[in-house]
Amino acid sequence: MLYFAIRNGKLVAGLSLLTLLLAVAIVGPLLIPGDPNAYVGLAGQAPSSEYWFGTTHFGQDIFMQFVYGLQSTFLVGALGGGLAAIIGMVIGFSAGYFGGILDEILNALTNVVLVLPTLAVLLVVNAYLGVRSVAVQALFIGLTSWPWAARAIRAQTFSLRARDFTDLARLSGVRTWKIITREIAPNMSSYLFMTFILLFGGAILIGASLDFIGLGPTQGISLGLMLNNAARWSALHLGMWWWFVPPGAGITAIVGSLYVMNVGLDEVFNPKLRET
Numbered sequence: 001m002l003y004f005a006i007r008n009g010k011l012v013a014g015l016s017l018l019t020l021l022l023a024v025a026i027v028g029p030l031l032i033p034g035d036p037n038a039y040v041g042l043a044g045q046a047p048s049s050e051y052w053f054g055t056t057h058f059g060q061d062i063f064m065q066f067v068y069g070l071q072s073t074f075l076v077g078a079l080g081g082g083l084a085a086i087i088g089m090v091i092g093f094s095a096g097y098f099g100g101i102l103d104e105i106l107n108a109l110t111n112v113v114l115v116l117p118t119l120a121v122l123l124v125v126n127a128y129l130g131v132r133s134v135a136v137q138a139l140f141i142g143l144t145s146w147p148w149a150a151r152a153i154r155a156q157t158f159s160l161r162a163r164d165f166t167d168l169a170r171l172s173g174v175r176t177w178k179i180i181t182r183e184i185a186p187n188m189s190s191y192l193f194m195t196f197i198l199l200f201g202g203a204i205l206i207g208a209s210l211d212f213i214g215l216g217p218t219q220g221i222s223l224g225l226m227l228n229n230a231a232r233w234s235a236l237h238l239g240m241w242w243w244f245v246p247p248g249a250g251i252t253a254i255v256g257s258l259y260v261m262n263v264g265l266d267e268v269f270n271p272k273l274r275e276t
Contacts, residue, residue: 004268011264017257021250025074028067036060036068036221047242054242057233065221066246072222073204073254076138080203083142085196088149093180095150096157107154114147122210132218137210141203149195156191160184190269194262201258208251223247 005011037060045055053062095106125140160166161184169179185192210216211224212231230236230244 005265008264008268010260011268014257014260014262014264017253018261021070021254021257022074024067025070029071032064032067034064036065040064044238044240053246054240056229056243057235057238057240062226062243062246065226066223066250069221069223069226069247070250072134072217072220073207073224073251075134076141076207076222077200077204077254079135079138080141080145080207081196081200083139084145084199084203085149085192087142088146088195088199089153089185089192091146091150092153093157093184096154097161097176097180097184099158103154106150110147110150110154113144114151116144118144119206119209122206123213123215127215132216134217134220134222137207137217138203141206145199145202145206149199152195153188153192156188157184160187190265194265194269197258197262197265201255204251204255223250 039059040061041051041055041059043055043057043059045051045059047054051061051063053066056062056065091106091110095103095110121144122140157180166179166183169183174182207216207222208224208227211222212228214228214232216222216225216228224247226247227244230240230247235241235243
């Protein structure tokens with residue numbers, strides 16, 4: 001897999017861009033510590049050597065906000081997507097392997113959450129929270145984003161539990177969860193990894209949507225909140241393109257790199273799509 005991975009242009013390009021943005025999100029706040037919402041300069045300055053991305057309508061450093069916003073955006077994606085992936089795996093593996101009444105109960109639960117209007121639920125919940133944070137936002141995103149992953153993993157598990165190697169492990173007295181973690185899950189590792197990538201990107205988009213409409217964290221900054229502030233204070237009409245272009249480009253770059261990575265991984269793991 002590594003041989004084909006390092007030769008796949010899509011995977012390398014997507015991973016390189018994502019790694020660069022992640023490095024900025026991790027190292028940036030260490031190099032430029034401070035409050036990203038502090039008023040540091042004159043209002044509405046265009047990009048310059050002093051302020052790389054210019055300043056806002058209130059004299060805030062947009063580059064500093066962008067760096068800290070990247071960090072918040074990655075946290076929402078990692079926490080929300082990771083939680084959704086864990087819930088989806090637990091429910092999918094349990095329903096697919098055990099079957100019977102447990103499968104019916106978990107499948108019913110999955111269908112209930114699946115038909116819920118996710119964004120509407122998140123809007124109501126976030127609107128009534130007194131204090132909103134990145135962690136709380138990621139928690140609710142994770143709790144509402146897992147159903148499709150659970151259904152897909154359940155279907156894969158149904159197929160793998162009837163294979164010879166699974167029957168052999170069961171007859172050998174191997175415990176159930178060891179069969180799932182050592183026999184079934186490794187045979188789905190590529191699918192599980194790509195599922196996490198999709199959940200990661202989905203969590204980022206949902207979080208950015210909530211931030212943009214004003215239901216993001218009450219403290220700190222994120223790329224979605226930067227877009228919200230730019231729209232609220234008429235940056236487009238004032239010609240302050242440097243206020244809304246960086247956060248929009250940042251969200252697009254993160255989600256786009258994840259999508260390109262997913263396409264590249266599909267080509268690596270699927271011999272029929274693999275480029276010679």
